[in-house]
Amino acid sequence: MxxxxxxxxxxxxxxxxxxxxxxxxxxxxxxxxxxxxxxxxxxxxxxxxxxxxxxxxxxxxxxxxxxxxxxxxxxxxxxxxxxxxxxxxxxxxxxxxxxxxxxxxxxxxxxxxxxxxxxxxxxxxxxPNCSTIQSVAPLKPLHDAFKIKRIVYSTYQSVSGSGVGGLKDLENGVKGLKNKKYPHQIAYNCIPHIDEFLGNGYTKEEMKMIEETKKILNDVSLKITATTVRVPVKYSHSISTNIEFEKEFELSKVEELLNDFPSIIVQDDIFNNVYPLAINAQGTDQVYVGRIRRDFSIDNGINMWIVADNIRKGxxxxxxxxxxxxxxxxxxxx
CATH class of the missing domain: 3.40.50.720 (NAD(P)-binding Rossmann-like Domain)
Incomplete structure (x- = not known):
């Protein structure tokens, strides 16, 4: 070599x-x-x-x-x-x-x-952006099989995504000290604001996810919206992803495709409280997917919960x- x-x-x-x-x-x-x-x-x-x-x-x-x-x-x-x-x-x-x-x-x-x-x-x-990386991994096999029409991202992003300053704000906030990195206290709180706000009302982070997903999947026709939120977790981002397909699908096939895709680990046994957790993803290189279920409010829709270590895989x-x-x-x- x-x-x-x-x-x-x-x-x-x-x-x-x-x-x-x-x-x-x-x-x-x-x-x-x-x-x-x-x-x-x-x-x-x-x-x-x-x-x-x-x-x-x-x-x-x-x-x-x-x-x-x-x-x-x-x-x-x-x-x-x-x-x-x-x-x-x-x-x-x-x-x-x-x-x-x-x-x-x-x-x-x-x-x-x-x-x-x-x-x-x-x-x-x-x-790519850390949140985009872990999102497109499970999207890829599903897009190839069922043709994605629309995606709704809602992220729960750890403070390490802001570097050392984010970690310090969380640690200091728990001690009752004032934040320096974030515009609001992050300890015991969620902040729906990552990166700068743009003229369209979205943040740069949200637009990154939208535009990067289209580029990586090579499909500008995708309809995508996103809300990105900073949460009081040290490492690993979690993302609730709602997907609408053009084609019909079976959940069993969705799970099969995800299980067969490189780097993805499906953790989806709700009756035994098995689903991806940020604390378990920390320090690993895999993308974890769970809470896979139909979205009954639309035709051909599903929801997924996607978790990965943002500093490593992200x-x-x-x-x-x-x-x-x-x-x-x-x-x-x-």
Whole structure:
């Protein structure tokens, strides 16, 4: 197995450190590893595979070396500037921010769902929004089989989706201290507000889910609406998904399709209180689906409850899976 040179940008952040952990867990074939972050993190050391690596300050000269794949997790503004520099220096960029997701020239990839899109990348590949990743995995086999007509998303998103600041707000709120990250107290509360509000009354997070779902499933005809809510849970997002199909279906076939799809685990035994829980999804790489039932208010409708760890499958693990796909489908090195 040929090894490659990897750079992690934003290596000291929550997702950045998880990227390194997942690289280690999946025994990714690394020849050389470079870690980059802001000036305040320069000189810090991080251990990977038993070896200490020193964090470098990210500059315009950082990519003037042999880097095969650059994993970005440092925010949209950093990605907009430095992803192009990395690409122009020969690296394939896999970006975790929202900077490139809706660019028509940049593929938006969930490896289980649309791996074929990797073939038309032009040096930059986008990792979808965390909530979108876990949503489209179960949607894909159902869309192929029954043709989805309309989707209604209602999310229950953990505070880790806001990074360290979100976790601190929850922990401090439980202690009775004032919040700093969120506009309202998150402890013992739900906030129907993730990211900025737009002129249409939706938030950016809601529009991300709507537009990214269409792009990943390659179907602009889909009718989608979303309400995204921050809840006092540390890790893992939960999503209530209502789906209307064009074709008739049997629930047994729905469960069969989901059970057979990569990365999905069906947990649906309501009489024994078995259904996906955020606390159980934490630290795992699977997408859990349960509470699968007909929506009797419409023809050909179902409801599903979808749960996944937003830092792992919703960010770091999906990024590494894309990198593995790059090696397998593009470089042919695995």
């Amino acid at each position: 040929e090894k490659v040179n990897i750079a992690v940008i934003g290596a000291t952040g929550m997702v950045g450190r998880t990227l390194l952990k997942v690289l280690e867990e999946r025994d990714f074939p690394i020849k050389k590893l470079y870690l980059f972050a802001s000036a305040k993190s320069k000189g810090k050391t991080i251990e990977v595979h038993g070896k200490e690596y020193e964090v470098e300050e990210l500059t315009e000269n950082s990519f003037r070396r042999d880097i095969d794949i650059a994993l970005f997790s440092a925010g949209g503004e950093i990605s907009k500037k430095f992803a192009v520099i990395a690409k122009n220096n020969g690296a394939i960029v896999i970006d975790n921010s929202s900077a490139w997701r809706m660019d028509k020239n940049v593929p938006l990839i969930v490896p289980e769902v649309n791996p074929e899109d990797i073939k038309w990348h032009n040096g930059i590949i986008a990792n 960010a770091a693990t999906n990024t590494i899976q894309i990198a593995e796909l790059v090696l397998k489908e593009y470089y042919k090195k695995i």
